[in-house]
Amino acid sequence: MRLWRAAWTAAVIIPVAFLAVFFLYPTGAMLVRGIWQDGIDPTGFTEVLTDRRTWLVTGQTLYQAALGTVGAIILGVPGAYVLYRCSFRGQRAARALATIPFVLPTVVVGVAFRALLGRGGPLESLGMDQTVTAVILALVFFNYAVVVRTVGGLWQTLDPRAVQAARTLGASRSRAFLTVTVPQLAPAIASAGAIVFLFCSTSYGLVRTLGSPGYGTLETEIWRQSTSMLDNRTAAILSLLQIVIVILTLLVSEALSRRTAGRLQLRSRHVTPLARADAAPLVMTAATMVTLIAFPLIALVTRSFRVGDGWGTDNYRLLGTSGTGFAGGATVFEAIGNSLRIGLIATLIALAIGVPLALVLSRRVHGPLASGQSILAGAILLPLGVSAVTVGFGFSIALDSPPLDLRSSPLLVPIAQAVVALPLVVRSLTPTLASIAPGRREAAATLGASPWRVLATIDGPFLLRGLGIAIGFAYATSLGEFGATSFLARPDSQTLPVIIVRLLGRPGENNYGMAMAGAVVLALLAASIMAAAEAARKDPR
Amino acid sequence: MKKTAVGLVSLALLAACGSDAEEEAVTILTHDSFVMSEEQIAAFEEESGYTLQTIAPGDGGVLVNQLILNRDNPQADGVYGVDTFIARTVIEEALLAPYTSPALPESAESLVVADSLTPIDQGDVCINIDTAWFEEEGMTPPEGLEDLRAPEYAALTAVIDPATSSPGYAFLVATATEFGDDWQDYWADLLDGGARVASGWSDAYYSDFSGADGDGPYPLVLSYSSSPAAAPGTDYLPDTCVRQVEYAGVVEGAANPEGAQAFIDFMLSDAFQSSIPENMYMYPVTDQELPAEWQEVAELSDTPIMVDPQRVDRGELLSAFADLR
Numbered sequence: 001m002r003l004w005r006a007a008w009t010a011a012v013i014i015p016v017a018f019l020a021v022f023f024l025y026p027t028g029a030m031l032v033r034g035i036w037q038d039g040i041d042p043t044g045f046t047e048v049l050t051d052r053r054t055w056l057v058t059g060q061t062l063y064q065a066a067l068g069t070v071g072a073i074i075l076g077v078p079g080a081y082v083l084y085r086c087s088f089r090g091q092r093a094a095r096a097l098a099t100i101p102f103v104l105p106t107v108v109v110g111v112a113f114r115a116l117l118g119r120g121g122p123l124e125s126l127g128m129d130q131t132v133t134a135v136i137l138a139l140v141f142f143n144y145a146v147v148v149r150t151v152g153g154l155w156q157t158l159d160p161r162a163v164q165a166a167r168t169l170g171a172s173r174s175r176a177f178l179t180v181t182v183p184q185l186a187p188a189i190a191s192a193g194a195i196v197f198l199f200c201s202t203s204y205g206l207v208r209t210l211g212s213p214g215y216g217t218l219e220t221e222i223w224r225q226s227t228s229m230l231d232n233r234t235a236a237i238l239s240l241l242q243i244v245i246v247i248l249t250l251l252v253s254e255a256l257s258r259r260t261a262g263r264l265q266l267r268s269r270h271v272t273p274l275a276r277a278d279a280a281p282l283v284m285t286a287a288t289m290v291t292l293i294a295f296p297l298i299a300l301v302t303r304s305f306r307v308g309d310g311w312g313t314d315n316y317r318l319l320g321t322s323g324t325g326f327a328g329g330a331t332v333f334e335a336i337g338n339s340l341r342i343g344l345i346a347t348l349i350a351l352a353i354g355v356p357l358a359l360v361l362s363r364r365v366h367g368p369l370a371s372g373q374s375i376l377a378g379a380i381l382l383p384l385g386v387s388a389v390t391v392g393f394g395f396s397i398a399l400d401s402p403p404l405d406l407r408s409s410p411l412l413v414p415i416a417q418a419v420v421a422l423p424l425v426v427r428s429l430t431p432t433l434a435s436i437a438p439g440r441r442e443a444a445a446t447l448g449a450s451p452w453r454v455l456a457t458i459d460g461p462f463l464l465r466g467l468g469i470a471i472g473f474a475y476a477t478s479l480g481e482f483g484a485t486s487f488l489a490r491p492d493s494q495t496l497p498v499i500i501v502r503l504l505g506r507p508g509e510n511n512y513g514m515a516m517a518g519a520v521v522l523a524l525l526a527a528s529i530m531a532a533a534e535a536a537r538k539d540p541r
Numbered sequence: 542m543k544k545t546a547v548g549l550v551s552l553a554l555l556a557a558c559g560s561d562a563e564e565e566a567v568t569i570l571t572h573d574s575f576v577m578s579e580e581q582i583a584a585f586e587e588e589s590g591y592t593l594q595t596i597a598p599g600d601g602g603v604l605v606n607q608l609i610l611n612r613d614n615p616q617a618d619g620v621y622g623v624d625t626f627i628a629r630t631v632i633e634e635a636l637l638a639p640y641t642s643p644a645l646p647e648s649a650e651s652l653v654v655a656d657s658l659t660p661i662d663q664g665d666v667c668i669n670i671d672t673a674w675f676e677e678e679g680m681t682p683p684e685g686l687e688d689l690r691a692p693e694y695a696a697l698t699a700v701i702d703p704a705t706s707s708p709g710y711a712f713l714v715a716t717a718t719e720f721g722d723d724w725q726d727y728w729a730d731l732l733d734g735g736a737r738v739a740s741g742w743s744d745a746y747y748s749d750f751s752g753a754d755g756d757g758p759y760p761l762v763l764s765y766s767s768s769p770a771a772a773p774g775t776d777y778l779p780d781t782c783v784r785q786v787e788y789a790g791v792v793e794g795a796a797n798p799e800g801a802q803a804f805i806d807f808m809l810s811d812a813f814q815s816s817i818p819e820n821m822y823m824y825p826v827t828d829q830e831l832p833a834e835w836q837e838v839a840e841l842s843d844t845p846i847m848v849d850p851q852r853v854d855r856g857e858l859l860s861a862f863a864d865l866r
Contacts, residue, residue, distance in 0.1 A: 130744065211741070224704050224705065230602065396598075396607060401614060407616045487598050487599065490596050490597070504743060
């Protein structure tokens with residue numbers, strides 16, 4: 001029993017210590033460095049917070065994120081219905097297609113939209129390249145799957161009898177949908193919306209590849225202030241502003257998902273074959289899948305085979321070089337190797353920290369423990385919402401002296417990526433673990449099973465079921481991580497996304513084509529890792 | 542006893558190896574366009590006895606901020622990639638130790654800044670022109686910066702956002718140098734006249750410029766004097782060029798300042814200097830022969846705008862520019 005207690009304590013302390021040392025401390029050090037000079041300097045806050053530009057940038061960040069979120073919801077809800085509530089031939093393939101964007105690294109999403117809307121792209125004539133519209137479209141593309149999966153998962157389990165009753169009482173289809181179904185789905189929609197909003201308001205790789213039209217976002221402004229204006233004070237204050245927005249979003253998300261959990265009572269899966277009455281959502285979903293999802297992907301692949309005025313595989317053959325003209329650094333092949341190796345280490349770290357954490361977060365506890373639990377659950381999401389610039393520079397100033405001089409350690413980049421992957425690992429494990437009815441553990445204990453045996457026989461199968469997905473998320477996230485990695489990259493740790501962005505910014509005729517080919521390779525890697533993870537998933541019986 | 546003695550000796554040996562290895566390593570912070578071949582690295586390590594480690598966290602701005610942030614505990618011994626337009630911050634913040642390389646030829650001595658920044662390579666940021674377009678239209682090409690502010694030329698010009706791109710910023714400094722206090726009026730004319738401000742060099746050169754691939758709408762674009770070497774039918778306007786010098790220096794408080802000095806000397810060697818055009822698209826600071834295609838269309842300008850690195854106030858210029866738009 002003593003060992004059991006010690007194990008639980010360790011399962012709390014190790015993840016908390018990890019986050020404290022590798023996230024809170026570096027981020028905090030960077031923020032303090034920016035705003036603390038012999039005490040807090042209030043003039044800095046006044047200057048930044050009264051600057052018109054600050055609010056223009058904040059406004060644009062919120063506006064872009066809000067439109068991205070609304071877009072993802074408007075398109076995603078019909079998608080959730082068609083892909084999860086209905087059944088039809090080819091549904092699995094359609095679901096897979098809808099999920100691809102979310103597992104793609106943001107850099108690839110950026111490159112895909114440039115390939116579609118930019119120079120030589122099929123929609124070049126619309127003049128949408130480097131506009132706010134293009135950024136919002138890319139945000140919707142990237143987050144569509146979040147809404148479809150979150151809402152679809154709930155929709156599948158809704159009892160159809162409530163709608164049938166309303167229909168019997170004379171309500172039209174749309175009226176029944178609005179008055180019965182929408183309120184039931186609302187918590188899931190709101191919860192997905194909060195997560196999408198979070199991704200939208202901090203997406204660094206996407207804005208770096210798509211450009212930052214208009215006034216730019218908080219993320220680009222922090223980057224500009226710190227690397228171009230060399231003004232770390234303003235950057236720190238803007239980072240704090242960003243953190244405030246993120247915490248507010250997280251609070252909303254947490255409150256809403258708790259409501260979801262309360263209402264969500266697992267009923268048996270309920271799906272119906274597609275009917276004629278489903279034409280509207282079906283058409284809308286088909287149109288979304290073709291124009292929004294498939295088209296940019298096809299444009300990306302097509303562009304990667306374009307060579308001058310003709311076609312060929314030259315861009316792929318050049319991946320063995322470090323570029324043409326303004327070349328330099330690792331070759332793309334080396335970068336792929338680096339990415340896979342670093343991603344593997346990052347995944348192992350994220351699992352070592354994330355699995356115990358998920359077990360801790362999924363146990364039902366009461367009283368002060370419960371509030372500690374929900375604070376921890378919120379805190380691990382923070383890395384998704386803090387500026388990559390702050391984290392990147394924070395690593396280099398905070399982890400710089402023994403015993404933690406990691407600046408020249410090969411573990412620096414994997415650790416940074418593990419911090420970013422951790423929230424997704426935990427988020428993908430906890431719902432499964434939390435769905436175990438507490439009675440099952442109690443029953444086993446009553447029958448004389450030791451706590452270890454309960455863990456192995458009751459939690460174990462659920463853990464294994466979630467683990468495949470968690471590994472997939474962790475690996476795909478670290479393959480795609482761009483922000484922190486780009487600030488820490490050394491020649492032996494240049495990853496594929498870093499090389500792609502550098503190729504895009506370099507003169508030399510083939511570098512653009514190579515960036516496209518590199519993005520296709522990165523997309524394939526990320527998507528096949530996720531696919532393998534899904535396939536390895538086993539449902540416990 | 543014997544065991545203890547053996548243990549002590551091996552410990553001492555280990556310690557000696559440890560500290561030796563530390564002394565022999567030299568860490569150089571570079572910008573992310575830095576290129577050095579495997580052979581060159583081997584040659585440097587052979588000649589100097591140091592093992593070379595490079596770190597490339599980003600562009601010039603990222604480099605300088607890294608130096609500022611790590612000032613009390615520098616990670617790098619030397620830095621390469623600080624340019625004319627950010628040199629003032631490096632001097633003001635006293636980030637570098639004095640060092641002037643004996644390998645620097647007399648012809649380049651005038652480029653040294655404050656005895657701590659050694660010039661390694663240079664280039665010109667210039668307006669490039671699609672000569673064929675102007676011939677077809679029968680239009681006289683512009684010559685200097687003054688011509689560009691006329692509406693008929695401004696409407697044909699693609700420049701680059703100074704806040705996000707180093708050539709864009711170089712051009713901003715050029716206009717501030719040429720027009721002094723009136724530079725904002727100059728930019729107002731450019732922007733009112735319809736000049737395009739692209740977000741990055743590749744967007745401007747490949748998407749906006751009509752010369753490189755022949756499909757952009759702007760026949761005038763901000764780029765480098767070396768660009769025409771790779772794009773037939775284009776040229777640069779020598780009177781619009783602003784000279785950009787890239788420097789190396791020894792980091793103040795470095796663990797291995799001698800190693801950094803040795804690396805700076807190496808970068809001035811003939812072998813390294815002659816590889817610069819091919820590897821980094823810049824021009825050597827010593828007298829080396831340029832590649833054949835550069836000699837035809839891409840020599841450095843004879844009449845560049847020269848900027849005093851110590852007079853460029855980066856923060857002030859960029860904030861004033863942000864207010865303009």
